[in-house]
Amino acid sequence: xxxxxxxxxxxxxxxxxxxxxxxxxxxxxxxxxxxxxxxxxxxxxxxxxxxxxxxxxxxxxxxxxxxxxxxxxxxxxxxxxxxxxxxxxxxxxxxxxxxxxxxxxxxxxxxxxx
Amino acid sequence: xxxxxxxxxxxxxxxxxxxxxxxxxxxxxxxxxxxxxxxxxxxxxxxxxxxxxxxxxxxxxxxxxxxxxxxxxxxxxxxxxxxxxxxxxxxxxxxxxxxxxxxxxxxxxx
Numbered sequence: 001x002x003x004x005x006x007x008x009x010x011x012x013x014x015x016x017x018x019x020x021x022x023x024x025x026x027x028x029x030x031x032x033x034x035x036x037x038x039x040x041x042x043x044x045x046x047x048x049x050x051x052x053x054x055x056x057x058x059x060x061x062x063x064x065x066x067x068x069x070x071x072x073x074x075x076x077x078x079x080x081x082x083x084x085x086x087x088x089x090x091x092x093x094x095x096x097x098x099x100x101x102x103x104x105x106x107x108x109x110x111x112x113x114x
Numbered sequence: 115x116x117x118x119x120x121x122x123x124x125x126x127x128x129x130x131x132x133x134x135x136x137x138x139x140x141x142x143x144x145x146x147x148x149x150x151x152x153x154x155x156x157x158x159x160x161x162x163x164x165x166x167x168x169x170x171x172x173x174x175x176x177x178x179x180x181x182x183x184x185x186x187x188x189x190x191x192x193x194x195x196x197x198x199x200x201x202x203x204x205x206x207x208x209x210x211x212x213x214x215x216x217x218x219x220x221x222x223x224x
Contacts, residue, residue, distance in 0.1 A: 035213060037159075045151070045159065045202050047213035059211050095158055099213075101149040101204055102161045102170050 002026035002103050004096050009108030016086050020108055022079040022096030030054060030074040033099030036081050038092035039107075046092075049081065050099055063089075086112045118143065118203050120216035127224045130193050134219050136186040136203030142214055143205045148186035150179050151202040153218075159202065162188065190221075198223045 008020040020036070036048040049070040050059045058070050069082040079096055093107040119137040126132040136148055147166055151159040161170050163179035176191045186203055203216040 037213075037215075044200075044218045045153075045204070045215045047204070047215060050213060061212065097159075099206075100161075100164045101151065101159075101213075102164045102168075104158045104160065106158050 002098075004098070004103055004105035006094065006096050006105040006108040009094065009110045011111040011113065012086055013114050014087060014112055016112070017082070017084045018086070018110060020081040020083065020094055020096075020110070022081075022105060024077045024079070027098075027103075029072060029077045029079060034070075034072065034079050035097050035099045035101075036070060036079075036094055037097055038090075038094045038110075040089075040092045043092075048094070051079070083110070086110070088112050117214050118148075118205065118216035120201075120203060120219045122217065123220045123222065125222040125224055126193050128193055128195070132190045132193055132197075132221060134188045134190075134201050134203075134221070136188075136216050138184050138186070138205055138214065140184055141209040142184075142207040143181065143186050143203075144184035145208050146206045147181055148179070149204045150177075150186070150188045151204065153200045153202065155199075162201075193223050195223055197221060 003025045005023045035050040038046050038048050051070045055072050067085045072079045091112045093109050095107045096105045150163040152162050153159045162177045167179040178189050180187050200218045202218045
């Protein structure tokens with residue numbers, strides 16, 4: 001079964017850091033473009049970052065450039081999102097998705113509050 | 115990073131047909147087509163259609179996607195109570211190299 005499972009969310013203070021993970025099963029993650037998408041409470045979906053197959057190119061929404069880093073670990077079939085310098089407006093459920101957007105994880109919640 | 119345009123809400127009666135629209139430009143929908151997602155409250159998004167209107171396995175044939183130029187459409191026939199949800203469209207913008215999303219359409223089944 002093709003599946004994505006996120007982990008690593010939590011509550012942090014402004015300026016803090018977290019590392020989100022997305023474990024893939026049923027397919028080889030490195031063969032696909034993969035993305036992170038977030039959803040703030042009561043809001044719509046917002047694309048955050050995408051990594052091309054093989055990790056050669058990475059793309060980010062302007063608001064996270066320089067603070068977020070997307071990466072993959074092919075040996076573990078795992079994608080990660082390192083999020084630094086967290087702001088209140090980063091509070092959201094973070095989803096990983098295969099980049100045809102056909103497969104989604106269940107999400108992990110990040111709360112940034114003092 | 116401009117998004118795609120969706121009507122905020124659509125209301126239709128039980129067993130009727132709803133057509134949801136999503137407007138982009140030549141660099142996103144006009145070039146790559148759109149993905150359609152369904153999201154029920156408190157649940158993750160679920161793909162209804164992706165890449166050239168392919169329907170994932172397990173998705174009802176009542177859901178069908180199409181495209182005309184830079185506007186994508188999702189048609190839902192024989193509306194059921196469980197179709198009441200938020201529907202999002204998304205597309206890869208080949209010039210901006212970003213995924214763009216619509217603001218979502220809340221479908222109400224009367």
